Amino acid sequence: MGMTIAEKIIAAAAGVDSVKAGDIHTVELDRLMSNDGTTHLTIDMYNNKLKNPHIADVKKLVWIIDHNIPSDSPKTAASHKKMRDFAREHGIDFWEGKGVCHQIMMENYVRPGELIFGADSHTCAYGALGAFGTGVGCTDYLYAMVTGKSWLLVPETIRFNLTGKLREGVYARDLILTIIGKIGAAGASYMAMEFVGDGMKNLTMDDRISMCNLCVEAGAKTALMEVDDIALDYLHARGREPKHCFKSDEDAVFAAEYDIDLATIEPIVARPDFVDDVIPAKEALGVKIDEAFLGSCNNGRLSDLRVGADLIRGRKVHPLVRFLVVPASNEVYEAAIKEGIIQTFMEAGAIVMNANCSVCWGSCQGVIGAGETLISTGTRNFKGRAGHPDSKVYLASAATVTASAIKGEITTADKL
Amino acid sequence: MSETFTARVWVLGDDIDTDIIIPTEYLALKTIDDMKQYGFSPLRPELAAQIQPGDVIVAGKNFGCGSSREQAPEIIKALGIRAVIAKSFARIFFRNSINNGLLLIENGDLHDAVKEGDEIEVTMGERIVANGKEFPIASLPQNLLDIINAGGLVKAMRKRNGLD
Numbered sequence: 001m002g003m004t005i006a007e008k009i010i011a012a013a014a015g016v017d018s019v020k021a022g023d024i025h026t027v028e029l030d031r032l033m034s035n036d037g038t039t040h041l042t043i044d045m046y047n048n049k050l051k052n053p054h055i056a057d058v059k060k061l062v063w064i065i066d067h068n069i070p071s072d073s074p075k076t077a078a079s080h081k082k083m084r085d086f087a088r089e090h091g092i093d094f095w096e097g098k099g100v101c102h103q104i105m106m107e108n109y110v111r112p113g114e115l116i117f118g119a120d121s122h123t124c125a126y127g128a129l130g131a132f133g134t135g136v137g138c139t140d141y142l143y144a145m146v147t148g149k150s151w152l153l154v155p156e157t158i159r160f161n162l163t164g165k166l167r168e169g170v171y172a173r174d175l176i177l178t179i180i181g182k183i184g185a186a187g188a189s190y191m192a193m194e195f196v197g198d199g200m201k202n203l204t205m206d207d208r209i210s211m212c213n214l215c216v217e218a219g220a221k222t223a224l225m226e227v228d229d230i231a232l233d234y235l236h237a238r239g240r241e242p243k244h245c246f247k248s249d250e251d252a253v254f255a256a257e258y259d260i261d262l263a264t265i266e267p268i269v270a271r272p273d274f275v276d277d278v279i280p281a282k283e284a285l286g287v288k289i290d291e292a293f294l295g296s297c298n299n300g301r302l303s304d305l306r307v308g309a310d311l312i313r314g315r316k317v318h319p320l321v322r323f324l325v326v327p328a329s330n331e332v333y334e335a336a337i338k339e340g341i342i343q344t345f346m347e348a349g350a351i352v353m354n355a356n357c358s359v360c361w362g363s364c365q366g367v368i369g370a371g372e373t374l375i376s377t378g379t380r381n382f383k384g385r386a387g388h389p390d391s392k393v394y395l396a397s398a399a400t401v402t403a404s405a406i407k408g409e410i411t412t413a414d415k416l
Numbered sequence: 417m418s419e420t421f422t423a424r425v426w427v428l429g430d431d432i433d434t435d436i437i438i439p440t441e442y443l444a445l446k447t448i449d450d451m452k453q454y455g456f457s458p459l460r461p462e463l464a465a466q467i468q469p470g471d472v473i474v475a476g477k478n479f480g481c482g483s484s485r486e487q488a489p490e491i492i493k494a495l496g497i498r499a500v501i502a503k504s505f506a507r508i509f510f511r512n513s514i515n516n517g518l519l520l521i522e523n524g525d526l527h528d529a530v531k532e533g534d535e536i537e538v539t540m541g542e543r544i545v546a547n548g549k550e551f552p553i554a555s556l557p558q559n560l561l562d563i564i565n566a567g568g569l570v571k572a573m574r575k576r577n578g579l580d
Binding site: 024037038041045049050051071075076078119120121135136137138139142143146147151185186189190216219221267274361362367380382383384385387389 | 441482506508516
């Protein structure tokens with residue numbers, strides 16, 4: 001029986017010829033990413049719960065401070081210091097203030113065919129480069145850090161066959177929100193989501209990262225794409241080579257298959273408080289907003305900032321709106337400066353912040369108060385996600401978020 | 417002979433996410449004991465104070481969806497919840513719960529058959545009895561039960577891998 005991409009990566013990591021969905025295998029991890037959301041807990045367990053602990057292979061560890069940077073309280077500062085000191089003592093690759101963890105991983109580490117644990121749910125983003133990235137908690141992370149291994153249930157795969165091209169003014173964010181709305185917040189629970197088809201050639205790396213990144217919002221264990229020239233160009237431009245370039249076999253078994261014509265996708269928003277509660281953006285027109293957020297591991301890349309800057313050039317942020325613009329990494333930030341994008345946002349009255357997770361995770365800068373409404377390119381819109389429990393979050397593309405920041409209410413770019 | 421226990425029920429809905437179980441703003445607190453009073457606060461601010469040790473949560477589908485924050489199962493355990501019984505669980509939360517020794521039971525029908533305050537009887541790996549009706553439940557695989565019974569993955573790892 002043929003294997004899916006997910007099965008092939010797990011087979012390689014387990015050192016066996018073949019695996020099938022439902023099997024449990026012990027796997028060797030290629031890379032272990034952790035951020036300041038939970039690393040302090042991992043360190044506490046490492047130091048206090050184990051006798052004579054050791055790190056199996058320190059070269060596999062990448063630690064990134066991105067959730068609360070710069071620190072916003074003495075407690076956060078202490079947590080960061082703990083992480084910084086431990087990383088220095090043990091020689092762990094350490095990043096601070098350089099960007100959101102998943103963007104740093106894509107720019108600097110991820111290779112096709114790798115199996116990567118990240119102590120963060122959006123680790124599934126790495127599928128854009130054909131790597132099996134999956135989110136784990138700090139105890140799973142600790143176990144993998146100390147043993148180099150973990151156990152994995154081989155997931156079934158849902159396959160999405162994409163054809164055609166997104167229309168002008170429609171973005172990857174609209175596509176993935178549409179898919180999540182279609183299959184539901186648990187529609188891919190424990191499964192891999194695989195994206196293939198002729199339509200892939202019309203999706204850039206930025207688009208692909210955005211799509212894979214959000215698959216956990218459908219419950220997915222990971223997201224995967226085939227490694228084509230677009231992926232290889234991205235990889236080679238950063239001096240890396242693939243580990244394996246896998247495709248699913250023709251006789252591989254899929255739990256479900258969907259055909260999606262990209263030309264049928266339209267601008268979408270997810271309403272509070274669930275990512276799968278999606279409606280066409282045109283049905284949300286007129287909802288007053290207090291804040292808009294363009295950034296995050298989902299939509300803080302250069303192409304997203306370009307879309308926003310093109311819309312807001314020569315216009316102003318609505319006087320009753322705070323518009324936060326947060327590049328996903330310093331690589332993105334510097335490129336945006338060179339293109340004049342940052343200047344455009346600042347002239348329009350946006351608040352441009354350092355590369356970090358920002359209000360997407362509801363701590364640190366930009367949190368909203370009781371009764372306020374945010375429109376966001378962030379990852380989630382759960383109740384209270386961006387601040388007060390009685391605040392609301394709508395999710396949308398960079399274009400819809402920027403257009404709404406200009407108008408002061410939810411609108412689409414074509415209505416400006 | 418399978419272990420049997422009785423418990424009082426708290427009922428929650430579908431898609432109870434990790435930001436509801438413990439909102440981001442409280443993650444900076446020093447200990448799980450400091451955080452647990454805010455458990456479920458965006459949805460049910462009164463709940464954490466009312467939960468008694470030994471109670472169970474009965475929920476709908478996709479319990480624990482969202483972030484990988486391990487404080488979520490830790491808080492539920494610290495509040496004294498004996499088990500979470502849901503129609504289904506989100507996968508990262510499932511792993512984190514096992515790893516922290518929090519018992520999870522999957523059952524598709526119980527949620528629609530109980531109301532808050534009901535008492536149910538759970539026989540591990542066999543059945544739940546609620547309001548005179550029986551609901552069969554599966555047993556977790558032995559390797560996962562071993563982790564739960566050891567009190568979580570770290571303790572199991574100490575035993576098994578000789579890291580002590």
